[in-house]
Amino acid sequence: LAKTTQPISMDSYEGQEVNITCSHNNIATNDYITWYQQFPSQGPRFIIQGYKTKVTNEVASLFIPADRKSSTLSLPRVSLSDTAVYYCLAIKRDTGRRALTFGSGTRLQVQP
Amino acid sequence: DAGVIQSPRHEVTEMGQEVTLRCKPISGHDYLFWYRQTMMRGLELLIYFNNNVPIDDSGMPEDRFSAKMPNASFSTLKIQPSEPRDSAVYFCAGTSSQYNEQFFGPGTRLTVL
Numbered sequence: 001l002a003k004t005t006q007p008i009s010m011d012s013y014e015g016q017e018v019n020i021t022c023s024h025n026n027i028a029t030n031d032y033i034t035w036y037q038q039f040p041s042q043g044p045r046f047i048i049q050g051y052k053t054k055v056t057n058e059v060a061s062l063f064i065p066a067d068r069k070s071s072t073l074s075l076p077r078v079s080l081s082d083t084a085v086y087y088c089l090a091i092k093r094d095t096g097r098r099a100l101t102f103g104s105g106t107r108l109q110v111q112p
Numbered sequence: 113d114a115g116v117i118q119s120p121r122h123e124v125t126e127m128g129q130e131v132t133l134r135c136k137p138i139s140g141h142d143y144l145f146w147y148r149q150t151m152m153r154g155l156e157l158l159i160y161f162n163n164n165v166p167i168d169d170s171g172m173p174e175d176r177f178s179a180k181m182p183n184a185s186f187s188t189l190k191i192q193p194s195e196p197r198d199s200a201v202y203f204c205a206g207t208s209s210q211y212n213e214q215f216f217g218p219g220t221r222l223t224v225l
Contacts, residue, residue, distance in 0.1 A: 032212070034212075034213075041218075041219070042216075042218055042219070043116075043203045043205065043216025043217055043218060043219055044155070044203075044214075044216050045216065046212075046213030046214070046215075049212055049213070098160075099145065099157040099160055099168060099171075100145075100147075100155075100157070100214060101157075102154055102155040102156075103154070104154060105154075
C-alpha cells in the first residue's frame, strides 16, 4: 500500500474554501486516491475517489496532477458541520472488498 | 435501508468479563469488516469475512479475540477475557463487489475497567 502523508490538523472559518493536500510519492500505477470523512462518534464515510485530473461530486472536489505524487481535496464554502477528520488513502479500485489502512488523517476544525 | 447496525453502542465492563459486540450489515453486502479505533493506533483492521467465511484475521490481537459470521445478516466479535487495553471504539463495515467503498456502522465504544 502506498504511504500517504497529510497535515495533522487545519483550521478554517465558515464560508471559506478548504484545501487538504495529501502526498503519495510511491503511488502504484493502479492505485486510486480515495478520501474518507469521519465525524466525531461516527464511522468513516467515503466522500470521493479519483485517478487523475479532477473529480467533483456534491460534497467535494479532488485534484490530482499528472505525476500523481500528490492530490488535493477541496471543500467549497465549509460550514461548522464539516468539522471532521479527513483520511487520504491510495488503494486499488476494488479495495472496497479488502482491508483499508487508515493513517492519522487531517483534523479539520471549522470556526464560526 | 437502515445502514450498518451495531450493538451495543456503549459497553462498560470490568476486566476479565466476556464482551460480545454485534453487527448487522446492509442487506446484500457480502464483505464484512471489523475495525478497532484508538487514539494511539488509529483505525486498524481486526478481521474480515467474505460470504460469511473469514478471509483475513491477521489483525486479531490474540486468542482472547474471536469473530463469527453465522449468516449473511449477523456477525459477532467476542473478547474473553477482556482487558483495559481493549478499550476502544469497534467499527463494523460492509460492502459488495459493485462498490469501491466500505460502509461503516456507528461503532461500539468499549470501556474495560
